Amino acid sequence: MQVMTLNTAFNEPAGQPPLAGDAGVLSELSEDGLLGRIGPLEVRLARDPAEIAAAQTIRFRVFFDEMGARPSAAVASQNRDADGFDAVCDHLLVVDTSLEGDDVDRIVGTYRLLPPEGARKAGRFYSQDEFAIETLMARHTGRRFLELGRSCVLPAYRTKRTIELLWQGIWAYCRRLRIDVMMGCASFPGVVPAAHAEALSFLGHFCQAEADWHVRALDARFAPMDLMPKEAIQARSALAAMPPLVKGYLRLGARFGEGCVVDHDFATTDVFVVLPVEAISDRYINYYGADAQRFAA
Numbered sequence: 001m002q003v004m005t006l007n008t009a010f011n012e013p014a015g016q017p018p019l020a021g022d023a024g025v026l027s028e029l030s031e032d033g034l035l036g037r038i039g040p041l042e043v044r045l046a047r048d049p050a051e052i053a054a055a056q057t058i059r060f061r062v063f064f065d066e067m068g069a070r071p072s073a074a075v076a077s078q079n080r081d082a083d084g085f086d087a088v089c090d091h092l093l094v095v096d097t098s099l100e101g102d103d104v105d106r107i108v109g110t111y112r113l114l115p116p117e118g119a120r121k122a123g124r125f126y127s128q129d130e131f132a133i134e135t136l137m138a139r140h141t142g143r144r145f146l147e148l149g150r151s152c153v154l155p156a157y158r159t160k161r162t163i164e165l166l167w168q169g170i171w172a173y174c175r176r177l178r179i180d181v182m183m184g185c186a187s188f189p190g191v192v193p194a195a196h197a198e199a200l201s202f203l204g205h206f207c208q209a210e211a212d213w214h215v216r217a218l219d220a221r222f223a224p225m226d227l228m229p230k231e232a233i234q235a236r237s238a239l240a241a242m243p244p245l246v247k248g249y250l251r252l253g254a255r256f257g258e259g260c261v262v263d264h265d266f267a268t269t270d271v272f273v274v275l276p277v278e279a280i281s282d283r284y285i286n287y288y289g290a291d292a293q294r295f296a297a
Contacts, residue, residue, distance in 0.1 A: 035092070036168035038164065040098040043166060046090070051103065051104055052086065056086065058109070062153075064076075066155075069268075085114060088114065090173070091111075092112070094157065096108050108156075109153035109162055109166065110153075111151045113148060113173060114148075119147065125145070125183075126184075126185075127147060127149075130185060130218060130272070131217055143180040145181045146173075146174060146181070151245055153166075167248065170182070171285075180277055182275040182277070185270040188243060188269040191263070191264055192269075193223050193262065194227060198234070198237060199241040200269075201233055202233050204226045206230075207256050208256055213255060214258065215272050217260060217261050223259060224260075225259060252275060253279040253281050254273050254279075256271050257273075
């Protein structure tokens with residue numbers, strides 16, 4: 001995961017992180033932005049600046065308090081993980097409707113979505129700090145890319161149900177915005193790739209994006225993923241060692257970039273994920289699409 005100062009993208013005053021995204025998607029989806037529901041949990045887009053601020057607070061709790069990322073002075077003073085991209089992103093929220101309090105008190109997870117319209121306003125995608133995605137997009141002119149990032153869920157909600165709900169919401173969002181390709185960074189904890197040698201080697205040897213979908217880490221930040229010989233890798237243990245988000249991407253049919261990037265500010269080792277919509281398995285489209293269809297219509 002990359003970290004940016006608050007002023008990087010939009011030259012805004014220091015200490016005043018932007019709140020309200022203006023990608024303009026909420027009104028197109030539904031009046032309340034609802035994208036899915038499983039039991040008491042709902043997934044929808046943030047409706048106002050207060051909900052975006054609440055999502056940023058959850059991101060701070062997970063990335064900085066729990067995972068040991070290093071905040072800038074401005075971010076630390078706010079106790080919110082915020083950067084210039086927040087203003088041009090849509091913010092996916094998981095809300096537990098069974099909790100007491102206002103909606104901002106019921107948010108238990110979030111995912112940041114940067115559609116093409118938001119990237120144009122920012123002048124770039126977030127992942128360009130780590131991976132050479134310009135060449136990828138140049139090979140696929142006319143396709144609509146969605147960048148996924150800043151995924152986090154509070155510890156008590158890190159369950160299969162929550163992951164499924166997030167993907168239900170993402171799929172409904174993609175259908176409505178006619179997204180062709182999902183992409184973004186996924187993170188392993190810590191700044192020592194060797195600590196994830198088997199998992200990273202599995203991705204590097206067996207799951208690397210090829211041909212027109214190939215992406216490589218920037219030369220200045222490149223760290224090898226082939227830390228073990230191919231014949232020494234045990235698929236079962238490699239998969240067991242992967243973060244749930246990475247395994248979720250794999251199940252959907254995603255491929256991964258060449259090389260990883262160590263992010264010392266966020267205390268993570270990042271890999272690049274690319275997932276063309278046409279590569280998603282039919283069984284997952286049927287699984288997520290059954291409920292997501294009515295929210296995207």
